[in-house]
Amino acid sequence: MNYPFWDVPVLSGGGVIGLIAVYHLLIALFAVGGGLYLPIAERKAIREGREDWLRVLRRHAKFFLVLTAAFGTTSGVGIWFAIGLANPEATSTLIHNFVFGWAIEYVFFIVELTMAAAYYYTWDKIDRGLHLKIGYIYAASSFLTLVIINGILTFMLTPGETWLSVAGSGNEASVFWYAFFNPTYFPSLVIRTLIAWSLAGIWALVTASRIDGFAYPGLKKQIISWSAKWLIPAFVLVPFCFLWYLAMVPESNRQLLDLGISTIGQGTFTQVTRSALITVMTSATIIALVYFVAVRNSRSFNLGWAISILLLALAATGATEQAREMLRKPYVIGDFMYSNGVRKYEVAKFNSEGYLAHSIWKSKDTSSMTDVDRGELMFRGQCGACHTQTGYRGMSVLLKDRDERSIENIVGMLHAYNDDSPYRKYMPPLVGKDDEMKALVAYLKTLPAKPAK
Amino acid sequence: MFQFPTVDPIPLPAPVWLFKLLHIVTLTLHLTAVQLILGGVTVAGIWNFFGREGSSLKEASNSILKKLPTVMTYVINFGVPPLLFAQVLYGRALYTSSVLIGLYWIGVIVVLTLIYFLLYRSVDRANEGKAWWGYGIVIFAGLMYIAKVFSINMTLMLRPEDWQAIYAAGGGLGTSLPTGDPTTTPRFLFMLAGGIGLSGAAMTVISGFGDEKDTTKDVLRRWGGILAALFIALQGGAGLWVYNSQVAAVKAGLFQDPMFAYAIYAWAGLLILSVVAAAAAAFGSASRARLTSTATVLFGVLATGAFTLLRDRIRDVTLLSKGFDVWDRTVVANWSVVLLFLGLFVAALILIGYILFAIARSARQMALGATVPGQEQMMNEVLERHDDQ
Numbered sequence A: 001m002n003y004p005f006w007d008v009p010v011l012s013g014g015g016v017i018g019l020i021a022v023y024h025l026l027i028a029l030f031a032v033g034g035g036l037y038l039p040i041a042e043r044k045a046i047r048e049g050r051e052d053w054l055r056v057l058r059r060h061a062k063f064f065l066v067l068t069a070a071f072g073t074t075s076g077v078g079i080w081f082a083i084g085l086a087n088p089e090a091t092s093t094l095i096h097n098f099v100f101g102w103a104i105e106y107v108f109f110i111v112e113l114t115m116a117a118a119y120y121y122t123w124d125k126i127d128r129g130l131h132l133k134i135g136y137i138y139a140a141s142s143f144l145t146l147v148i149i150n151g152i153l154t155f156m157l158t159p160g161e162t163w164l165s166v167a168g169s170g171n172e173a174s175v176f177w178y179a180f181f182n183p184t185y186f187p188s189l190v191i192r193t194l195i196a197w198s199l200a201g202i203w204a205l206v207t208a209s210r211i212d213g214f215a216y217p218g219l220k221k222q223i224i225s226w227s228a229k230w231l232i233p234a235f236v237l238v239p240f241c242f243l244w245y246l247a248m249v250p251e252s253n254r255q256l257l258d259l260g261i262s263t264i265g266q267g268t269f270t271q272v273t274r275s276a277l278i279t280v281m282t283s284a285t286i287i288a289l290v291y292f293v294a295v296r297n298s299r300s301f302n303l304g305w306a307i308s309i310l311l312l313a314l315a316a317t318g319a320t321e322q323a324r325e326m327l328r329k330p331y332v333i334g335d336f337m338y339s340n341g342v343r344k345y346e347v348a349k350f351n352s353e354g355y356l357a358h359s360i361w362k363s364k365d366t367s368s369m370t371d372v373d374r375g376e377l378m379f380r381g382q383c384g385a386c387h388t389q390t391g392y393r394g395m396s397v398l399l400k401d402r403d404e405r406s407i408e409n410i411v412g413m414l415h416a417y418n419d420d421s422p423y424r425k426y427m428p429p430l431v432g433k434d435d436e437m438k439a440l441v442a443y444l445k446t447l448p449a450k451p452a453k
Numbered sequence B: 001m002f003q004f005p006t007v008d009p010i011p012l013p014a015p016v017w018l019f020k021l022l023h024i025v026t027l028t029l030h031l032t033a034v035q036l037i038l039g040g041v042t043v044a045g046i047w048n049f050f051g052r053e054g055s056s057l058k059e060a061s062n063s064i065l066k067k068l069p070t071v072m073t074y075v076i077n078f079g080v081p082p083l084l085f086a087q088v089l090y091g092r093a094l095y096t097s098s099v100l101i102g103l104y105w106i107g108v109i110v111v112l113t114l115i116y117f118l119l120y121r122s123v124d125r126a127n128e129g130k131a132w133w134g135y136g137i138v139i140f141a142g143l144m145y146i147a148k149v150f151s152i153n154m155t156l157m158l159r160p161e162d163w164q165a166i167y168a169a170g171g172g173l174g175t176s177l178p179t180g181d182p183t184t185t186p187r188f189l190f191m192l193a194g195g196i197g198l199s200g201a202a203m204t205v206i207s208g209f210g211d212e213k214d215t216t217k218d219v220l221r222r223w224g225g226i227l228a229a230l231f232i233a234l235q236g237g238a239g240l241w242v243y244n245s246q247v248a249a250v251k252a253g254l255f256q257d258p259m260f261a262y263a264i265y266a267w268a269g270l271l272i273l274s275v276v277a278a279a280a281a282a283f284g285s286a287s288r289a290r291l292t293s294t295a296t297v298l299f300g301v302l303a304t305g306a307f308t309l310l311r312d313r314i315r316d317v318t319l320l321s322k323g324f325d326v327w328d329r330t331v332v333a334n335w336s337v338v339l340l341f342l343g344l345f346v347a348a349l350i351l352i353g354y355i356l357f358a359i360a361r362s363a364r365q366m367a368l369g370a371t372v373p374g375q376e377q378m379m380n381e382v383l384e385r386h387d388d389q
Helices: A013-047 A051-086 A088-121 A128-157 A161-166 A172-180 A185-209 A217-248 A251-262 A271-295 A303-327 A344-353 A371-382 A404-416 A434-446 B016-050 B056-065 B068-100 B102-127 B133-156 B160-170 B184-206 B214-244 B248-256 B258-283 B286-320 B335-367 B375-388
Strands: A331-333
Touching: A013 A051, A013 A088, A013 A128, A013 A185, A013 A217, A013 A303, A051 A088, A051 A185, A051 A217, A051 B068, A051 B102, A088 A128, A088 A172, A088 A331, A088 B068, A088 B335, A128 A172, A128 A185, A128 A331, A128 B335, A161 A172, A172 B335, A185 A217, A185 A271, A185 A303, A217 A271, A251 A271, A251 A303, A271 A303, A371 A434, A404 A434, B016 B056, B016 B068, B016 B133, B016 B184, B016 B214, B016 B286, B056 B102, B056 B184, B056 B214, B068 B102, B068 B133, B068 B160, B068 B286, B102 B133, B133 B160, B133 B184, B184 B214, B184 B258, B184 B286, B214 B258, B214 B286, B248 B258, B248 B286, B258 B286
Parallel strands: none
Antiparallel strands: none
16 A cells, blocks of 8 residues: 555445546547548538538537537546546556657647647638648547557556566566557457447437428438448447457456356356446447437437437446456456556565555554554555445445354455465455454454345 | 655656656646636636626627637646656655545546536627626636645645645545645745736737727737736735745755756746736837737746746755655666657647648638638539529
């Protein structure tokens, strides 16, 4: 526990990251896909002499600008704030490794947001060729932000053998590009790009839904049909890309998904499988709604339907991100740092020297603290990243039917971390000396047991 | 000496001096944008409240407002790199202080989103001819909140002696907002005064452009100049207060390195030049306003750069007095990535400059009476198609 622990009741720090991340992704990927949608649609309208399309596109451009700037930019910064609070150790590792990757991303952001503002504010005020050029520069720069951030995100799941071979040696910077273009980089980039295009179509439906279908039936139908086509590449190609992605994920992580699928019959399938199933179901529902409700009945397609599709997209995005996060367990940075911020190579040190001995976040000397006090510190440092006391993955519920002996057994198993331990697939080891394990047990016993709801 | 979290075992991928240079340059840009939004909202909001419908004051208020969403874009985007570089150099202190006020720190994002959205809504209201000062009050309050939380975090990271007590009081969630740092209030007022001052300078510049009435441009130039002269002078006073609020070791440390002593003199000199140029823009001839207003902004931005450098020195000296030497880091550089970043940064600036130039040229041609190239032909095609139908 190198840093103070950010203790968010009920939700947990990880929950805060998750909420902001899902909300951000829905907008950020729209910024990438929608950035391409706008100039392509504008070019089509200009070529076909569709002044009515241009009026709709101008309105969509304003919606795009406000949404991506006011909500997309701030939520992106929000994720960064949240990860720094919830897991400063992992954030520090990522920043030390990729600081110039992030800096490059922000160069593209500056271009992207300048072009977004220029694109909207110069509409009908400058030469149309130049206006289109600005749109395409926007599209390129927003895609390049994805190219960069994708390297950092995929690194967290699959840092790659080359980086892992030097991790902890002080030579991490020398293998920057290996870490960046890690095993899941390309499949993830293709999947995210496809999803970005599909989100461009879904968000365009929001604007299209506000066209009066009875006054302008032709216009509404054409824009909806054209926008719906943006969903097709994702729905055709993502399943294949997902298989490609899985093939690049380490066998140990993939087992979580396999385990979940094989136990569906017993109803005990893993969270990663549940999330993946939600993604499949919501995606199928989206395509059905877009075809039957939006394309086939475009005249009566209204904002309520558009928002419903958007909420399904939110659910699909959330479930996919949840599955990706769960696939990474028990690590926050694959095979290097556990989800509680303990580096894999530090386990032996903490076990021999003690976990709390390395923490400055003790209000007094540990020798004068009770077991429960020390146990609470252990809980905060090693369990709090994924568990709350009474809320999300609440320990009071998880331990409600367990007596002291049973709690000791679980803590003991997690401390021993044997190869055949069932927890090993998704939980980090508990590190520390034996007396610290006893302190943790003493604290866990104090958590009020509440009946499961 | 005080205890800090242990340093990250991964070495820095570039020398400390480069991180500091990038930090100071990008922070100067960020603080310039921060001052513009802070002062812009304050002045435009007040003018919107007092200005009668159709008056020059009202029009000037709306003219300023319409530029603020774009300014806000740069506040955020120029804010990210300096925070990133600060996390690399000072992460042990900065992550800690952020967690200690975690609830308020994450609250910045919620408030930022709200005020950014309200800026766009205010512009919509202005375009509809409606008053927007009510939104302005909320935006101003939001900005004050963010400024206060940032001031507290950036000073709390320098106070390891108080961390344990604040962590215990905050209950882990970070609900305890510490007070009692004598430097927080002067730093806060320093930024507020600078904000109104620099915004005033920017008003004198925008008075030379745009399609507002001459009387509106006159309001922007005269009042912008007066505000700039007055508040930049006040910022000088606040700067002295900031200096006096430092402990003796920090005051002494500021002058130990001649570079920072020169920076103090440079800052003071630039403030005086700004005040003189602003007064000239306000009370001098309108024909020379473009020169004097540009000079005011230029001196103002350079002064911002000088105080950013001094601010950085104050942080380093304070941390050093408590056992944290920012220069004591292992460096294993990867120059290919560093050079790629620097190359892209320059290329991006050239690209943005080129596009802005092309926009200005094209807009000028359009203003001379031409329709949008291609529009006339398109309209003919549309009419023909309708005829066919």
